[in-house]
Amino acid sequence: MRDYRKLEVFNLADALALRVYECTRVLPEEERYGLTSQLRRAAVSIGTNIVEGAARTSHSEFARFLVVAYASACELTYELSLAERLGYLRNAEDVRELAARTCKALRSLILKVRQR
Numbered sequence: 157m158r159d160y161r162k163l164e165v166f167n168l169a170d171a172l173a174l175r176v177y178e179c180t181r182v183l184p185e186e187e188r189y190g191l192t193s194q195l196r197r198a199a200v201s202i203g204t205n206i207v208e209g210a211a212r213t214s215h216s217e218f219a220r221f222l223v224v225a226y227a228s229a230c231e232l233t234y235e236l237s238l239a240e241r242l243g244y245l246r247n248a249e250d251v252r253e254l255a256a257r258t259c260k261a262l263r264s265l266i267l268k269v270r271q272r
Contacts, residue, residue, distance in 0.1 A: 158218070160210035165261040169203040169225065172254045176232070179251055183244045191244070195235045201228035202258065219269040226262040229255060 160166045176199035183192045202225045209221025233255050239245045240252075 157213070158210040160207045163206065163210065163265070165222075165225075165258065165265050166203060166206045166210075168254065168258040168261055169199075169206055169229075172229075172232075172251070172258050173199040173203055175251045175254055176236075179245060179248055180239075183239065187244065191235065191239055191242075195232065195239065198228045198232040198235060201225070202232070202262075215269050215272045219266055222262060222266045222269060226259065226266060229259045229262055233259065 173196075176195055180192045180195050183195075205221045205225035205228065209218045209225070212218050212221065233252070236245065236248060236252055236255060240248055245251075
C-alpha cells in the first residue's frame with residue numbers, strides 16, 4: 157500500500173482544498189448551494205481520490221483514481237474561472253496557480269503509474 161501523505165500531488169491537492177475553502181467564504185450567500193458547494197466538492201474530490209487510489213493494490217486501479225482526481229482538478233479550474241468572471245473572487249491568482257500545479261502533477265503521476 158502507498159502512503160498518500162508522501163505523494164507531492166496529495167500535498168498540493170490538500171493545500172488546494174484548504175485554499176478553496178478559505179477563498180469561497182466571500183462568495184454570496186445565494187451561491188451557498190451553487191458555486192460555493194461545487195468549488196468545495198471538486199477541491200475535496202481531488203485529494204479524496206488520490207487517497208482512495210493510493211489504497212488500491214494495482215497500478216491500474218491507482219491510475220484510474222488519479223484520472224478521477226485529475227478530472228475534478230480540471231472541473232475546479234473552470235469553476236474558479238467562472239467565479240472570477242462573475243466577480244465573486246478577486247485576487248485569486250494563487251489559488252489558480254495552485255490548481256494548475258496540481259493538474260500538472262496529476263498528469264505527470266498518471267503517466268508514470270501507467271508506465272509500470
